[in-house]
Amino acid sequence: MKKIAILILSICLLVAFAATPAMAANGTGFDQNGLNLKARVFNGWLGDLNTLAGGGGEGTENTWMILKWSKDWAWGDPNWLPPDDATVVGAWLTVHQTQYLNESEQLLEWVDKNSIPEDAFYRLEVFQKVMKVSNNLDAWEAYEDGGALDLGWGNYEPSGVPKYVLFQMTFTLYEQVSPGVWVLIYTEDICTTSPKGLGHPLWPEETL
Secondary structure, eight states: OHHHHHHHHHHHHHHHOOOOOOOOOSSSSOOTTTTEEETTEEEEEEHHHHHTSSOOOOOOTEEEEEEEEEETTTOOTTOOOOTTTTTTTTTTEEEEEEEETTTTTOBBOOOTSSSOOTTTTTEEEEEEEEEEOOOOOOHHHHHHTTTTTEEEBBTTTTTTTSSEEEEEEEEEEEEEEEEEEEEOOOEEEEEOOOOOOOOOSSOOOOOO
């Protein structure tokens, strides 16, 4: 379980701190990589996501990714840069990823979305949510105490409040107890839920 926890943390940080693909493509449906700009969804392999982002993805990278974003989320340009300053406060991005591990807690090769790897013993799912927030130092400090993370995508001056906050990061681990039957065995909020009374990190501007 310790190895799994370390793997989960590394996966979470990888996805959370990586930026997202440039939205330069046109079209109204899913492309061959799983990107649908009209629906504001990416539904495909991590390798294809990296290919879209110009990062040289290779194969599936054994990870199925689902990204969704609000209509007011403005993608950065060029590839794999954070959202630009046109993104408004309250805009959000969610990331959900799935992987399979064997009984020894090793990541398994996974190339067919419609089937699971033969030696799959665990299924790992990670969910994250990011939001652009306003410039309120007191609110940010409260969220930081609750486990929220600064993504490093720019800060307000002179307060230093991050513009983009990762405020949800949870993982769930399932065990396959018989063919096709999965049982939840562990769940954890790595980045805890927002502090009581604050709701979500769309707070008012601080009055100076």
